[in-house]
Amino acid sequence: MKYLFAILKLLPPELSHLLALNGLKLMHKFGLINFYKKDFNNKGSFTIANMSFNNKLGIAAGLDKNGDFIDSLGALGFGFIEVGTTTPLAQLGNPKPRIFRAFDENAIINRLGFNNKGVDHLVKRLKSRNYKGVVGVNIGANKNSKGEKRIEDYVECYKKVYDLSDYITINISSPNTPDLRDLHNEANINQLLSSIKKEKEALRSQKPIFLKISPDETKDTIEIILKAVKKYEITGLVLTNTTIDKTNLRNEALKSEAGGLSGKPLFAKSTETIKVIKSLDNTIPVIGVGGVIDHSDYIAKFEAGADLVQIYTGFILKGPSIVSELLIQE
């Protein structure tokens, strides 16, 4: 398995991710995944935001955008899986190449641009899943949707998935959809969250809603967002998405690539965002994500105030063994 993983690393990133996920699916089908799975549920289940978890480690949004791998990822032992980002219409995303890896820095730059098969495909996958752990759905807007239509996109996705998931994440923080991050502005965030709240009330839904924000915001913007989160009864925050700040990346050739930086160079910034939020409100549930590569990073997220932790880049770079590395000592 070690050698197979080494070969995958030599392939172009998107091809290697696709092969790895499909390989995992095959292993799951033939019952071979148990090789990785240990008993991570030795402390029993616990509740956060009215959801019951077996452990605190989740897979972050973007890895399984279409819900095609929920059961195989779940079989690795994750306590929760966030699928998406999904948009109302299928879209191809940006031209390739659009993922760049810096192995020696445990970092990735991506500018995928919400490539996904559309929310109706995801709905089918959610309905057919067998995984019994917590599943969140991360929702977004199509690239060509502007103004009111952009808000309607979030509401449409919300309506289609709220009942099939355990929680929803409103993603306003991808740097790869033009102007998406302007949803952090006061007028825009209030308009978006009030529309979702209206829909939530109309549907009489009790499902928790999280907001995923960027690590590149000022404290003033964070305060504005937190005020809107309270006003519109958003349950919690996912902290954070990738950063457009490349100063912590040493690889000069990659620095000039447009896109969001994830992995180790993001760790300090995303962890600081958790600390800022928790200093303003220490009761709000937080899913910490950004740069968790080893066990000490994992623990540091909880020390900063996270209630749950997600990984993406660490999983891509280390493979399934990272699950036991992080959880075995939890």
Ligand SMILES: Cc1cc2nc3c(=O)[nH]c(=O)nc-3n(C[C@H](O)[C@H](O)[C@H](O)COP(=O)(O)O)c2cc1C
């Ligand atoms: C290739 C790639 C694709 C991603 N796609 C999404 C996405 O569709 N939606 C989203 O909310 N975050 C997406 N992310 C961001 C991750 O969910 C996560 O917030 C970020 O990578 C920081 O965590 P990490 O350092 O563990 O990777 C993506 C990240 C990567 C590397």
